[in-house]
Amino acid sequence: MTVLEIAVQDARGARIAREAGADRVELCAALGLTGGITPSIATVEAVVAEGLPVHVLVRTRPGGFVYTAEEVEVMARDIELVIEAGASGVVIGALNPDLSVDHDAVRTWLGVARLAGEREGRNVEVTFHRALDVVPDPVTVLRELAxxxxxxxxxSGGAAAAPQGVGVLRALAGAGTGVQVQVGGGVTIESIPELVALGVDGIHLSAKRVVPDPGPVGPGGGEPGGLEETSPEIVAAAVAALRSNE
Incomplete structure (x- = not known):
């Protein structure tokens, strides 16, 4: 069965995903503004309480994926904390300036995640995020990650949106590395059947909509604009599109 993961930013989003029939959520903060950063521990706890498996994005800041030693250390501690708060997985990724995988950072985070999972008495999964989409040879990197x-x-198969990356996605799914390939980035309801047909293991989308902000934005509050929330209709449509093609 192809897994449906919904990217959410709060407990309400996780509740909507669960009620609509999604299999898992990825939790992050500031998704639209930053591409996602690490959420607060209280948010992790609230989302875990909704009952679906929760994979938490661990990323200290927006921008590229080349990190200092201090940032790697902070993210290692974040991994411990989110697993202690109930996360069943973490989502990480780090590169060197030449766009090769930062093996030291990934090994550190993997080791921390496995140990934290053992302490909590559960298996913790580790996903390498879309840093993969900026490397020159994703299939070779997939083998390294295995x-x-x-x-x-x-x-997304290295494309701006997954439907444009089907060639790379097909190669990744067929590489036989044992690493699950989950498609995310620009996934639409209409594209789900084509993406599932590639033989991938999972489909990931934010299913978000923008609603009016109920209050004014003052100095220090950031740029004015709407608030992002998970759409029940989009999640339900994604579930229907996925299940009808299995």
Whole structure:
């Protein structure tokens, strides 16, 4: 069965995903503004309480995926904390300036995740996120990640949107590495059947909509604009599109 993962930013989003029939959520903060950063521990706890498996994005800041030693250390501690708060997986990724995988950072985070999972008495999965989409040879990198022990990758096939990356996605799904390939980035309801047909293991989308902000934005509050929330209609449509093609 192809897994449906919904990217959410709060407990309400997780509740909507669960009630509509999604299999898992990825939790992050500031998705639209930053591409996603690590949420608060209280948010992790609230989302875990909704009952679906929760994979937490661990990313200290927006921008590229080349990190300092201090940032790697902070993210290692974040991994411990979100697993202690009930996360069943973490989503990570790090590169070197030459766009090769930062093996040291990934090994560190994997080791921390596995140990934290053992302490909590449960298996914790590790996903390498869309840093994969900026490397020059994603299939070779997928094999490297398999050797490191990564469970899953999240990828658009290196394209701005997954429906334009089907060639790479097909190659990743057929590489036989044992690493699960989850498609995310620009996934639409209409594109789900084509993406599932590639033989991928999972489909990931945010299913978000923008609603009016009920209050004004003052100095220090950021740029004015709407608020993002998970759409029940989009999640339900994604579930229907996925299940009808299995």
């Amino acid at each position: 050797g490191l022990g990564v469970d899953r990758v999240l990828t």
